[in-house]
Amino acid sequence: MRTPKQKILLALKIIVVTFITTIIAFFVFRNLLLKQEITRVSSKMERDYNCSFSIKNAVFVGLSGLKLSEIILVPKKADTLFKIHQLETSVSLIHLLVGEIQLGTLEINNGYVQLVKNKNGRNFQAFLKKDKDDKLYSEKRDYAKFVYRIISKVLNLVPTDMKIENLTFKLNDDGKKATINFQKLRLVNKQLETSIKVQTKNFTQRIRIQGFADPRNKVADIRFFNIDTGAIKMPYLDERFNLKSSFDSIRLNIQNIDKSGGELHIDGFASITNLMINHAKIANKDVVIKNARFDYRFLLGSDFISIDSSSTVQFNKVKFHPYLAYETEEDTIYKLKVAIPKMKAQDFISSLPDGLFTHFQGMEAEGDFEYKLDFNFNKNKPNQLVFDSKMKKNNLLITKYGEANLNKLNGEFVYRAIINNVLQRPVLIGSTNPNYTPIDQISLYLQKCVLTSEDPSFFSHRGFINEAFKQSIIKNIRTKKFSRGASTISMQLIKNVFLTREKTVSRKLEEILLVYILENNRIASKERMLEVYFNIIEWGPNIYGIGEAAQFYFQKKPADLTLKECLYLATIVPKPKKFMWQFDKEGKLKPFAKQQQKFLSTIMLRRAVLTPEDTIGFSNPLILTGVAHSLLNLKVKDSSAIDSLTVEEPFGL
Numbered sequence: 001m002r003t004p005k006q007k008i009l010l011a012l013k014i015i016v017v018t019f020i021t022t023i024i025a026f027f028v029f030r031n032l033l034l035k036q037e038i039t040r041v042s043s044k045m046e047r048d049y050n051c052s053f054s055i056k057n058a059v060f061v062g063l064s065g066l067k068l069s070e071i072i073l074v075p076k077k078a079d080t081l082f083k084i085h086q087l088e089t090s091v092s093l094i095h096l097l098v099g100e101i102q103l104g105t106l107e108i109n110n111g112y113v114q115l116v117k118n119k120n121g122r123n124f125q126a127f128l129k130k131d132k133d134d135k136l137y138s139e140k141r142d143y144a145k146f147v148y149r150i151i152s153k154v155l156n157l158v159p160t161d162m163k164i165e166n167l168t169f170k171l172n173d174d175g176k177k178a179t180i181n182f183q184k185l186r187l188v189n190k191q192l193e194t195s196i197k198v199q200t201k202n203f204t205q206r207i208r209i210q211g212f213a214d215p216r217n218k219v220a221d222i223r224f225f226n227i228d229t230g231a232i233k234m235p236y237l238d239e240r241f242n243l244k245s246s247f248d249s250i251r252l253n254i255q256n257i258d259k260s261g262g263e264l265h266i267d268g269f270a271s272i273t274n275l276m277i278n279h280a281k282i283a284n285k286d287v288v289i290k291n292a293r294f295d296y297r298f299l300l301g302s303d304f305i306s307i308d309s310s311s312t313v314q315f316n317k318v319k320f321h322p323y324l325a326y327e328t329e330e331d332t333i334y335k336l337k338v339a340i341p342k343m344k345a346q347d348f349i350s351s352l353p354d355g356l357f358t359h360f361q362g363m364e365a366e367g368d369f370e371y372k373l374d375f376n377f378n379k380n381k382p383n384q385l386v387f388d389s390k391m392k393k394n395n396l397l398i399t400k401y402g403e404a405n406l407n408k409l410n411g412e413f414v415y416r417a418i419i420n421n422v423l424q425r426p427v428l429i430g431s432t433n434p435n436y437t438p439i440d441q442i443s444l445y446l447q448k449c450v451l452t453s454e455d456p457s458f459f460s461h462r463g464f465i466n467e468a469f470k471q472s473i474i475k476n477i478r479t480k481k482f483s484r485g486a487s488t489i490s491m492q493l494i495k496n497v498f499l500t501r502e503k504t505v506s507r508k509l510e511e512i513l514l515v516y517i518l519e520n521n522r523i524a525s526k527e528r529m530l531e532v533y534f535n536i537i538e539w540g541p542n543i544y545g546i547g548e549a550a551q552f553y554f555q556k557k558p559a560d561l562t563l564k565e566c567l568y569l570a571t572i573v574p575k576p577k578k579f580m581w582q583f584d585k586e587g588k589l590k591p592f593a594k595q596q597q598k599f600l601s602t603i604m605l606r607r608a609v610l611t612p613e614d615t616i617g618f619s620n621p622l623i624l625t626g627v628a629h630s631l632l633n634l635k636v637k638d639s640s641a642i643d644s645l646t647v648e649e650p651f652g653l
Contacts, residue, residue: 034058034066049126051075064090064104071111078123084111084167089159106159114170144264144300151218151257158215162187171236177201178235190214192222200235207232218257225249231274244278244286266298283506287355289315303329309337316351318343320371332379340371345396356506359498359514363402367395382474398521404498404514409524415536417544418500427544429535435547439531442546443561447530448609449570453600455489456607459526463490463519490515493533534558539569540576540628555626563614564622567597579628585635589622 038055045053056070071084090104116123164185171178177200184195194209211222226232231246238244249272256267271293278286292315297308306325313320323337345365352360369391376386401407412430416423430436439447451458457465465488487495494514499507518524524532539549546569550558554565561569571593572579582593589597601618604610624632 034060045073049075051081051126061088062090066090075123075126078120079114079116079172081115081123082111082113085109087111103157103159105161106163108164108167110166112168112170114172116170116172117174118172119174142302143305144259144262144302147300148257148259148264155215155218158213159187160190160216173236173240176236176239180235187213195227198233198235200239202238203233205230205233218254220252220254222253223249223251231276242279244276246274246276247272248274262302264298264300266300267296269293269295281504283355283504284502285355285358287353287506289353291316303327306335309339315353317347318351331381334375334377334379336373336375338371338373340369342368342370342394344368357510357513358506359404359510360402362400363398364400366397366399367393369393369396385474393520398517404510406498406514406518406523409493409497409518409532410528415497415544417496417536417538421502424544425542427536429532433547435545435551436535437545437547437558439527439534442531442534442558443566445563445566445614446534446546446558446561446569448604449563449566449600450534450573451489451530452604452607452609453570454492454573458489458530461488461490461519463488463515488515489533490519490529492537493529494518496536497532537573538576539572540579541631543576552626553624553628563601563610564597564618564620567600568593568622570600571596580631580633583624583632585633587624587629587632587634 035058038058042053045051052072052074054070054072055068058066058068061067066089068087069085071082071087073081073083075081086107086109088105088107114123162185164182166181166183167185168179168181179197179199181197181199182194183197184193186193190212192209192211192213194207196207196209198205198207206227207224208227209222209224211220213220213222224232225248231248232250234243234245251271252268253270254266254268256265258265271291272289273291275289275292276286293313295312295314297311299306299308304325304327307322309321309323311322313322318340320338320340323335325333325335327333327335345367348369349360349363349365371391372389374386374388378384412428412432415427415429416425417427418424427433428436431438455461455465491511494511495501495507498514499511518529535545535547538544539546540552543549543552546558549569550556550561553569554561556565568582568589572582582590584590601610601615605612605615
C-alpha cells in the first residue's frame with residue numbers, strides 16, 4: 001500500500017509525463033496541425049462569410065514562432081479585404097495551453113487592408129453581422145466583465161515587440177478615398193515609434209506616433225504629432241461629412257486598467273492642442289480650442305457605465321468636473337452632472353473657443369461665478385425628468401460689451417432681418433419711424449394674445465422657462481431629433497436683433513449666453529424688451545413691426561385693433577408669410593384657423609386674462625381690409641384691391 005505522500009508524488013509524475021508527452025506530440029505534429037487549422041479557418045470563411053481565405057506558406061520557427069506568407073482574404077464578388085506579404089510572430093505557450101492567444105513578437109512586411117464601399121456593396125459586409133451563438137452577445141451583459149474581456153483580448157494581441165514596414169490601410173467610400181501607410185512602426189523595450197504617411201484627394205502629410213506602451217501591464221503614454229510643418233488633418237471626414245478638422249498634437253495616457261470587486265476602473269488623461277473644427281451645423285467659421293485636457297476615470301459595473309465626478313475637463317482656463325452615467329439596474333437612466341468651481345468671469349470669457357462665440361469677442365467682465373448642472377432622465381418615467389441649472393454670482397458685472405452690445409436695445413437703432421443669408425430692408429426702431437409704436441399705444445388685447453401664445457411668463461422669468469425646457473428635452477429625446485424648442489420672447493429678441501437665423505450650435509450657444517446676460521443684468525426693462533419685440537418681428541411678407549402689420553391687414557393703428565383681430569395676428573406670428581393659407585376662396589377664415597383662435601381665447605378666459613365681456617361680438621367674421629386682402633387666393637378678384645405689395649415706403653423708414 002502506498003502512503004498518501006507517495007500517491008501525490010505518483011500523480012505529479014503522471015501529470016508531468018502527460019504534459020511532456022503532449023509537448024513532444026505537439027512539436028512532432030505541429031506543422032500538420034497548423035495546416036489543418038488553416039484548412040478549418042478557410043472552410044469557415046467560405047461557409048460563414050462567403051470569403052476565400054488562403055496562406056501560401058505557413059511554418060513554425062523555433063519553439064513558439066510562426067512564419068506566414070501571402071495571407072489573403074477575398075470576399076466573393078468583392079474587392080480584396082486584406083493581403084499580407086509576410087508575417088512572423090510568436091505566441092505564449094502557457095496562454096495557448098489555456099485557450100488564450102497572446103502575441104510575443106510581430107513582424108509584418110508589405111501588405112494592405114482595405115475597406116471598400118461601392119455600387120456592388122461593401123467588401124466587409126459579411127463581418128458586420130452578429131454571431132448569435134457568441135457568448136459575448138447571447139449572455140446578459142455585465143458591462144465591467146464584458147469590457148474587461150474585450151480589453152484583455154485586444155491587449156493580448158498587441159505584441160511586446162513589434163516591427164512593421166509598409167502596411168497600408170485603404171478606405172474607398174464611393175470614390176471618397178484615404179490611405180494611411182505605416183512606413184515604419186517599432187515597439188522595442190516598450191518604446192513606440194512610427195512614421196506614417198496619410199494621403200487623400202485633398203492633402204498628403206506625414207505623421208509620427210511616439211511614446212511608451214506596455215500592453216501586458218495595461219499602461220501607455222503616446223503622442224501624435226506632424227512630422228512636417230502645420231497641423232494634422234483628419235482624413236475622410238471632410239469628404240464624407242463636410243467636416244474639416246485638424247490638431248497640432250494629441251497625447252493619450254493610460255495609467256491604470258483594473259478590475260476588482262466587480263467594478264472596472266480605467267484611469268488616465270488625454271490632451272489636444274489647437275483643435276480646429278469646421279462644419280456648417282456647428283458654426284459659419286473655424287472653431288478653435290487652443291488647449292484641452294481630460295483627466296478621466298471610467299467606472300463600469302455589472303449594470304452601469306460612468307465617468308466619475310473625480311474626472312476633470314479643462315479647456316483654456318475653464319475647468320470643470322463632469323459626471324456622466326448610464327444605468328440599467330431597474331430602469332434605463334441617463335445622468336449628467338457638471339460642476340464649474342469658482343472662477344473669474346473674465347477668464348471664462350477669454351477661454352471661449354474662437355469662432356464659436358464671435359459676438360463675445362472684446363467683452364470684458366468683473367467678478368466671479370460658479371455653476372452646477374444636474375440632469376437625470378429615466379427612460380421609463382420621462383415625466384420625472386430632472387433639469388436643474390444653477391449659477392452663483394459674486395460681484396459679476398459686464399464692463400465692456402463685444403460685438404453684441406446689449407445696451408443697443410435701450411436706444412434708437414436700425415434693424416435688418418437676415419433671411420436665407422440675404423439682408424432685408426432696413427427698419428428704424430425709434431420714434432423717427434412713423435410706423436414705430438410705443439408699448440402704451442399697442443392694444444392691450446394684442447399684448448395679452450401674443451404673450452399668451454408665445455411666452456405667458458415673460459414678465460416673471462429670467463429669459464428661460466424651466467418647465468418648457470424640460471418638456472422640450474423630453475420630446476426631443478422621444479423623437480430622437482430637435483423637434484421642439486423652448487424659445488421665450490427674450491430668446492427671440494436676442495436672435496432677431498443680434499444674431500442670425502442660421503441653425504448652428506454656435507448661434508444657439510450665443511443665444512443662451514446673451515439672454516442670460518440680458519435678463520440677469522437688467523440691461524433693459526421687460527417693457528422695453530416687449531416694445532422692441534413688437535416693432536421688429538415679421539408679421540407678413542416684407543412686413544416688420546406691429547405698426548406696419550396693423551395697416552397691412554386692417555388699415556388701423558395698433559391701438560385700435562379689436563380682440564378678434566389681435567387673436568388673428570397672434571396666431572400668424574410663427575408663420576407670418578403663410579397667412580393667406582388661413583383663408584378660403586371666399587376670403588373667409590378656414591375652420592382650422594377659427595379653431596386656433598378659439599383655442600387661444602379659451603386659454604385666455606381660463607387664465608382670467610380675458611373676461612366674458614371681452615368676447616362680445618366674437619362671432620362676427622374677420623375681414624381683411626388692408627393690402628393683405630389682395631394677396632388672398634379668391635374666386636373673383638376684387639377690382640378695388642391693390643395689385644401687389646411692391647411699394648415699401650409706407651412700411652419702411
